[in-house]
Amino acid sequence: MSLLLKTYHRDLSHSYTLGVFPTIELIKHKPQMVKKVILHSKGSGNAGVEKLNDICGRLGIPIVINDKLTLKLSKKEDCFAVGVFQKYTSQCLKGQNHVILDHPSDMGNLGTIIRTVLGFGITNLGIIKPSVDIFNPKVIRASMGAIFRMNIEYYDDFDQYRSSHENSVYLFALNKSATKLTNINCYQNSPYTLVFGNEGSGLGEEYENKGEYVIIPHTDSIDSLNLSVAVGISAQYFTKDLFSAG
Known part of the structure; x- marks a missing residue:
């Protein structure tokens, strides 16, 4: 047919x-x-x-x-x-570094994030539903085809993800206990998972006690960073050892 x-x-x-x-x-x-x-x-x-x-x-x-x-x-x-x-399915591989996006809602952001994390050597992306469709042509276009080199897996919630993976978890959100990104020893706790919230609402209360909170320091001239920018900064910091030689 x-x-x-x-x-x-x-x-x-x-x-x-x-x-x-x-x-x-x-x-x-x-x-x-x-x-x-x-x-x-x-x-x-x-x-x-x-x-x-x-x-x-x-x-x-x-x-x-x-x-x-x-x-x-x-x-x-x-x-x-x-x-x-x-269309096809894939899975986040055990023992590797991951990025988790909680309810991503912007197709351009999602495609840009896929392209960015691949550029920094992270090839596993978990998505907490509901979310935008990874196979929407707008997402694929924004990723410039990087999506076809990624392992991407949907999860009903973060607990479902944690039942399969024991990575060290870093939660990127405003929290009184948050550690500045530049103070994180990213070489000590590998493999790791970087978790980011929705563009508008961030990470909810259900993430309490699920990992170490991290904040990206910036001036008070802005309220916050765009999600794809925040993911890019964080991915670069956590993978900087890959590019330190030479």
Whole structure:
């Protein structure tokens, strides 16, 4: 049975990469999940599109040129490629460092966080439901395809996560007992899990006594940091040993 390709919604069993680079990342890291690639005729001669044609040819991935369908799925005049792939599941790996997001609600933030933590060598992301859909094309686009190199697992609550993982837990939230990030000995307690709350409400009372509270110091000129910025600063601090040599 052929897939019915229509505007994305969460209930679909498949999703889309919008753009040449995210589609190349999809094919490089999850080739077994790719159903087809749809190209726009305006992309003819584009170096990225030529690379896509080559990769798809070598892997036997079907390619179709359909301007109308490309526009329908991407809603962008300048989108030259759409990748169609089957959704899949993955798990946070035991014994590795993790990031946990509690009820993330912004697709752009989620995609940026995925791209950022991957850049700092953290490849396991847990998400506490309810949350935005990781396979929404807007999330994939914001991650620039980094999502296809991540292990991402949904959890009903933090206790469910803790039942499977014994990492040292650091809770990023305003709390009177919070330790400044720069005073944390991030080499002592590994593997670790960095936990961040929702963009608007932060971490709730259910996290009390679930880990060590941490705060990122900044001037009082601002009220708080954007979630993706806070995750990026924290991930860089906890992984700085990876980049200290040389």
